[in-house]
Amino acid sequence: xxxxxxxxxxxxxxxxxxxxxxxxxxxxxxxxSDAVEREAHRTFYxxxxxxxxxxxxxxxxxxxxxxxxxxxxxxxxVLGSREKVDMASAALxxxxxxHTFDFDDTHLKTIIHPAGPVxxxxxxxxxxxxxxxxxxxxxxxxxxxxxxxxxxxxxxxHYDRGWHITGSTGMLGAAAGCARLLGLDxxxxxxxxxxAASQPVGFxxxxxxxxxxxxxxxxxxxxxMSALLASQGFTASERALEAPRGFVQVASDKRAWxxxxxxxxxxxxISFNTYKPxxxxxxxxxxxxxxxxxxxxxxxxxxxxxxxxxxxSLVLELTGKKEPKDxxxxxxxVYHGCAAGLLFGRAGEEEFSDAVVNDPRVVALRNKVQATxxxxxxxxxxxxxxxxxxxxxxEVCVDHxxxxxxxxxxxxxxxxxxxSLVVPVIGQGHADEITQHCRALASMPDIRTLTALxxx
Amino acid sequence: xxxxxxxxxxxxxxxxxxxxxxxxxxxxxxxxSDAVEREAHRTFYxxxxxxxxxxxxxxxxxxxxxxxxxxxxxxxxVLGSREKVDMASAALxxxxxxHTFDFDDTHLKTIIHPAGPVxxxxxxxxxxxxxxxxxxxxxxxxxxxxxxxxxxxxxxxHYDRGWHITGSTGMLGAAAGCARLLGLDxxxxxxxxxxAASQPVGFxxxxxxxxxxxxxxxxxxxxxMSALLASQGFTASERALEAPRGFVQVASDKRAWxxxxxxxxxxxxISFNTYKPxxxxxxxxxxxxxxxxxxxxxxxxxxxxxxxxxxxSLVLELTGKKEPKDxxxxxxxVYHGCAAGLLFGRAGEEEFSDAVVNDPRVVALRNKVQATxxxxxxxxxxxxxxxxxxxxxxEVCVDHxxxxxxxxxxxxxxxxxxxSLVVPVIGQGHADEITQHCRALASMPDIRTLTALxxx
Numbered sequence: 001x002x003x004x005x006x007x008x009x010x011x012x013x014x015x016x017x018x019x020x021x022x023x024x025x026x027x028x029x030x031x032x033s034d035a036v037e038r039e040a041h042r043t044f045y046x047x048x049x050x051x052x053x054x055x056x057x058x059x060x061x062x063x064x065x066x067x068x069x070x071x072x073x074x075x076x077x078v079l080g081s082r083e084k085v086d087m088a089s090a091a092l093x094x095x096x097x098x099h100t101f102d103f104d105d106t107h108l109k110t111i112i113h114p115a116g117p118v119x120x121x122x123x124x125x126x127x128x129x130x131x132x133x134x135x136x137x138x139x140x141x142x143x144x145x146x147x148x149x150x151x152x153x154x155x156x157x158h159y160d161r162g163w164h165i166t167g168s169t170g171m172l173g174a175a176a177g178c179a180r181l182l183g184l185d186x187x188x189x190x191x192x193x194x195x196a197a198s199q200p201v202g203f204x205x206x207x208x209x210x211x212x213x214x215x216x217x218x219x220x221x222x223x224x225m226s227a228l229l230a231s232q233g234f235t236a237s238e239r240a241l242e243a244p245r246g247f248v249q250v251a252s253d254k255r256a257w258x259x260x261x262x263x264x265x266x267x268x269x270i271s272f273n274t275y276k277p278x279x280x281x282x283x284x285x286x287x288x289x290x291x292x293x294x295x296x297x298x299x300x301x302x303x304x305x306x307x308x309x310x311x312x313s314l315v316l317e318l319t320g321k322k323e324p325k326d327x328x329x330x331x332x333x334v335y336h337g338c339a340a341g342l343l344f345g346r347a348g349e350e351e352f353s354d355a356v357v358n359d360p361r362v363v364a365l366r367n368k369v370q371a372t373x374x375x376x377x378x379x380x381x382x383x384x385x386x387x388x389x390x391x392x393x394x395e396v397c398v399d400h401x402x403x404x405x406x407x408x409x410x411x412x413x414x415x416x417x418x419x420s421l422v423v424p425v426i427g428q429g430h431a432d433e434i435t436q437h438c439r440a441l442a443s444m445p446d447i448r449t450l451t452a453l454x455x456x
Numbered sequence: 457x458x459x460x461x462x463x464x465x466x467x468x469x470x471x472x473x474x475x476x477x478x479x480x481x482x483x484x485x486x487x488x489s490d491a492v493e494r495e496a497h498r499t500f501y502x503x504x505x506x507x508x509x510x511x512x513x514x515x516x517x518x519x520x521x522x523x524x525x526x527x528x529x530x531x532x533x534v535l536g537s538r539e540k541v542d543m544a545s546a547a548l549x550x551x552x553x554x555h556t557f558d559f560d561d562t563h564l565k566t567i568i569h570p571a572g573p574v575x576x577x578x579x580x581x582x583x584x585x586x587x588x589x590x591x592x593x594x595x596x597x598x599x600x601x602x603x604x605x606x607x608x609x610x611x612x613x614h615y616d617r618g619w620h621i622t623g624s625t626g627m628l629g630a631a632a633g634c635a636r637l638l639g640l641d642x643x644x645x646x647x648x649x650x651x652a653a654s655q656p657v658g659f660x661x662x663x664x665x666x667x668x669x670x671x672x673x674x675x676x677x678x679x680x681m682s683a684l685l686a687s688q689g690f691t692a693s694e695r696a697l698e699a700p701r702g703f704v705q706v707a708s709d710k711r712a713w714x715x716x717x718x719x720x721x722x723x724x725x726i727s728f729n730t731y732k733p734x735x736x737x738x739x740x741x742x743x744x745x746x747x748x749x750x751x752x753x754x755x756x757x758x759x760x761x762x763x764x765x766x767x768x769s770l771v772l773e774l775t776g777k778k779e780p781k782d783x784x785x786x787x788x789x790v791y792h793g794c795a796a797g798l799l800f801g802r803a804g805e806e807e808f809s810d811a812v813v814n815d816p817r818v819v820a821l822r823n824k825v826q827a828t829x830x831x832x833x834x835x836x837x838x839x840x841x842x843x844x845x846x847x848x849x850x851e852v853c854v855d856h857x858x859x860x861x862x863x864x865x866x867x868x869x870x871x872x873x874x875x876s877l878v879v880p881v882i883g884q885g886h887a888d889e890i891t892q893h894c895r896a897l898a899s900m901p902d903i904r905t906l907t908a909l910x911x912x
Contacts, residue, residue: 058689065688066681070542071529086526086542162701167654195667198623199674202654205702211651211692214685218655222674225522229670232521233514236667245618246661 009244016248016260017197017241020149021190023264024142024176029134030442032141036268037442040141042414045438046105046275047098047115048079052454053349053421054100055080059210063096063217076124077451080425084455087124091174091224095120095217096210099166101349102331103279103421107144107272108405110151110165114273116216117170118143121224122177127451133444135181141270143177143223146193148269150241152259154252159204163251167202167215172241174223175230182231194236195226197247275414277403278347280331283379284319286401287311287334290384291341293396301343301365303388309334309371310383316371330357338384339365348420380404426456465700472704472716473653473697476605477646479720480598480632485590486898488597492724493898496597498870501894502561502731503554503571504535508910509805509877510556511536515666519552519673532580533907536881540911543580547630547680551576551673552666555622557805558787559735559877563600563728564861566607566621570729572672573626574599577680578633583907589900591637597726599633599679602649604725606697608715610708615660619707623658623671628697630679631686638687650692651682653703664784731870733859734803736787739835740775742857743767743790746840747797749852757799757821759844765790765827766839772827786813794840795821804876836860882912 030037054060055078064078067089074084079094098104099116107114122139125131147169151158159165175196179189199222202215230236240246248255278288287309311334321333330336330352339362340351356362377383380401386394400406402413409417415435422431434453437444444450486493510516511534520534523545530540535550554560555572563570578595581587603625607614615621631652635645655678658671686692696702704711734744743765767790777789786792786808795818796807812818833839836857842850856862858869865873871891878887890909893900900906 059691062685062688062690066684066690069684070544071531072542073527073529075527086528088526162706164654194662194665195670198620198658198662198667198671199655203696203701203703203706205693205696205699206650206654209650209691209693211654211690211696214651214690214692215654228522228525229518232518234518234522234667234670235515235665236670237661237665240659240661240667243661245659247659250618250659 010249010255011244013242013255014257014261015239015242016257017190017193017239019261019264020146020176021193022186024146024180025184025186025189027142027265029138031265032268036141036271039270039273040137041438041441042275043105043115043270043273044119044137044140044441045418046414047119048434048438048454049418049421050101050104051094051098052080052425054097055425057097057100059100059213060093060097062210063093067093075128077127077455079454080456082455087128088221088224090124091121091220092217094124095220096213099213099216101279103276103349105273105275106282107148107151107269108274109272110148110155111159112148112151112169113166113216114144114147114173116166117219117223118147118173118177120217120220121174122181123447123451125178125181125224126447130446130448131181133441133447136447137442139177139180141268142180143173144270145268146176147173149260150248153256154248154254157254158252161252162204163200164202164204164206164212164215167219168200168251170216170219171196171199171201171222171226174220175226178224178227179230182227184227184231188230190238191234191236192227192230194238194240195229195234196223197236197240199226200247200251272405274403274405275409277409277413277417278337279349279352280337280347281319283315284334284337285403286380286382286398287384288337288341288347289401290382290396290398291338292345294384294386294394295342295345297394299342299386299388299394301361304365304368305387305389307338307369308385308387309338309369310374310377311371312377312379313373313375314379316373324357326354327352327357334371335366335369336362338369346420348417350420466705466711467700469698469711470713470717471695471698472713473646473649473695475717475720476602476632477649478642480602480636481640481642481645483598483721485594487721488724492597492727495726495729496593497894497897498731499561499571499600499726499729500575500593500596500897501874502870503575504890504894504910505874505877506557506560507550507554508536508881510553511881513553513556515556515669516549516553518666519549523549531584533583533911535910536912538911543584544677544680546580547577547676548673550580551676552669555669555672557735559732559805561729561731562738563604563607563725564730565728566604566611567615568604568607568625569622569672570600570603570629572622573675573679574603574629574633576673576676577630578637579903579907581634581637581680582903586902586904587637589897589903592903593898595633595636597724598636599629600726601724602632603629605716606704609712610704610710613710614708617708618660619656620658620660620662620668620671623675624656624707626672626675627652627655627657627678627682630676631682634680634683635686638683640683640687644686646694647690647692648683648686650694650696651685651690652679653692653696655682656703656707728861730859730861731865733865733869733873734793735805735808736793736803737775739771740790740793741859742836742838742854743840744793744797744803745857746838746852746854747794748801750840750842750850751798751801753850755798755842755844755850757817760821760824761843761845763794763825764841764843765794765825766830766833767827768833768835769829769831770835772829780813782810783808783813790827791822791825792818794825804873806876886912
């Protein structure tokens with residue numbers, strides 16, 4: 001039967017499915033540092049803003065249209081709307097909306113967007129069950145740890161091969177989080193992980209289509225259902241992740257099992273989560289950040305004769321569009337990003353609307369941006385000079401853009417981002433209330449206090 | 457970005473996603489021979505019997521328990537029960553039950569069990585919509601063609617790598633069948649295939665657990681949802697199957713694209729579908745068949761001194777268990793299979809129950825079976841000799857076991873198999889009625905006439 005010549009089987013893999021199951025079911029509630037606890041709150045809050053913000057996007061409308069055909073009972077909220085659907089469908093739709101703007105979180109070691117699959121599954125289940133905020137945070141931290149550790153085990157090979165790693169590890173994180181929330185024992189948690197291991201979602205070919213954000217949504221749904229199945233006695237292989245014909249070995253030639261086991265329960269991958277300040281590909285972020293800083297120095301568009309960028313070649317390769325025609329193209333234009341940064345001091349979803357991309361003031365400033373390739377500059381850095389009409393030259397160097405691990409968003413910046421996404425959907429009052437509640441999420445007795453506020 | 461060294465990308469793949477979408481949406485209703493039409497009816501009927509037969513299995517109970525947590529509306533029947541659930545969950549559960557006994561159909565070129573994912577999705581959707589039998593058969597033929605053609609494109613590499621090919625091509629077949637049933641146009645059918653392409657289900661490590669039959673169920677569900685999403689305007693890549701980072705290239709090093717295009721619309725893969733006569737691994741079938749033939753020659757267990765088998769080494773490698781302790785182990789014992797064949801003239805699910813495996817008469821006869829390896833004999837053949845207490849020696853050679861393409865089950869045998877599965881669940885009267893209706897499925901105005909009969 002062994003006709004498989006291309007992927008040598010690793011028959012000595014440690015029992016990582018069982019190890020993760022024991023960890024998820026047995027780790028103490030809030031068994032981590034204050035820093036981890038804070039990052040969990042920030043991760044949840046950032047995810048929630050992204051999900052609410054995209055609820056009127058056509059991808060959400062189409063997904064919800066399909067879900068309605070199932071005539072779902074009102075178990076869990078479609079965040080940002082008054083509609084409730086069954087919890088599995090809520091996990092799907094909220095997973096889709098949270099990733100629709102490409103504005104969510106990033107675990108930079110693996111480029112997994114971890115909250116999408118995990119929080120979407122956990123919150124839908126928690127709402128239906130009336131779980132506590134504490135239980136939600138615990139489930140989120142542990143679920144994200146599972147997804148990212150399995151991601152570390154396979155990255156970069158798994159991603160390079162073509163998997164969209166967010167959806168192809170997210171089902172494990174969602175299953176782990178939901179198993180924890182359900183209080184499944186070690187054995188049933190292993191079954192939940194095992195069932196989920198058969199359901200990776202997503203390939204990179206889908207980037208640029210609605211199926212990209214479907215990936216975290218589908219993973220959320222699959223993980224939640226896997227935990228429900230396990231709770232009812234459904235079985236799977238106890239070695240579903242690590243066996244020669246299990247998920248990891250089939251989907252990746254890199255199998256660094258130690259990434260699962262090293263410092264398990266001591267180092268938490270959510271510590272390495274970051275939040276996008278700008279609603280576009282991460283490679284433009286340093287340039288936008290630099291232009292925001294120019295604005296903060298009092299420089300206005302009217303003063304500018306030209307803006308000179310020196311960037312790594314990758315920046316122009318991925319985002320070199322000189323004349324974007326609409327919002328989506330704007331996300332692939334470093335020129336547009338710079339104009340938005342200087343004019344508005346921000347580059348949220350609104351600044352990537354069709355209207356803003358075609359605003360004459362924006363177009364005029366964009367045309368004054370010139371980019372030069374300099375591969376001595378890091379991919380994550382930029383050198384920007386504003387040459388002013390009075391002859392002055394103002395330079396800004398960004399080595400670590402805002403939103404990076406080295407220069408994370410402050411809580412205030414995260415709240416501003418949240419407001420920019422949420423206020424247009426549910427208004428300032430509700431948005432402020434949600435922000436208040438999210439600060440103290442861990443002490444909320446019943447998570448439905450929060451989800452009720454998220455129903456516009 | 458190109459760190460992928462192990463799988464050279466094929467950048468010249470033909471547009472198979474679009475080709476299949478055009479075929480599925482545009483091929484004429486009943487645009488095939490009488491032989492294909494007959495095989496479609498046999499495929500459906502065999503699948504239905506397997507699904508009804510396993511409805512009380514613990515895997516079905518657990519799956520249904522999880523589905524009930526979603527409080528589903530009564531859209532489609534859990535076959536063999538009075539319960540209705542939402543159509544996506546019905547696709548899931550019926551897909552699980554149809555494969556639970558490992559007794560369903562096999563497309564021998566790829567060892568795909570094609571009806572599980574395709575018929576489970578199509579019938580659930582058809583019941584909810586009150587579609588005609590004609591529409592069901594059309595969707596089944598076209599859906600199975602899509603799944604098996606993509607399977608041919610990747611087999612054996614994809615399977616050897618560790619994918620359970622039934623679930624990892626079945627989502628495409630289910631999406632195609634449901635897109636056809638919904639009457640989606642070419643463009644939306646391509647989207648349905650594209651969304652489904654991100655959701656392959658299943659790895660071989662799960663064999664021996666409930667997650668094995670979950671694979672066709674999960675694929676059915678994923679395919680049905682993909683078609684519903686596409687119907688609402690959800691988008692995916694138009695090259696989701698064939699692009700370098702699309703499903704086929706990521707999941708298989710073999711990419712024989714001509715398997716999709718050759719004789720498309722002329723040769724139908726359902727023509728190569730076969731139906732298991734015995735509820736166990738296909739490698740034991742010739743030995744059981746030979747013992748059934750001995751019985752038909754009047755030989756009884758009491759007359760037998762010993763039974764000598766000569767078989768290919770693979771038979772003992774996979775099914776060499778000398779002393780099976782329960783029903784499941786019995787399925788991996790060629791010795792038990794022979795005893796059942798000679799004693800009962802059959803080896804359905806009942807003959808692999810714990811009780812029969814431990815029946816003293818069966819044990820006694822099993823102990824008289826001796827097997828010798830002879831690799832000059834084909835894997836699919838056997839030489840059997842019964843040495844009798846009176847000194848006689850009766851030999852039977854089986855080159856093509858009953859149920860193979862060369863020696864297919866007759867319609868009468870298929871009906872006997874169906875009855876053995878269905879009568880214990882819903883009684884003789886209902887079983888007979890269903891059989892009557894299935895003969896004339898294509899002329900049934902509303903498929904709910906049939907599904908109502910399948911509600912025990």
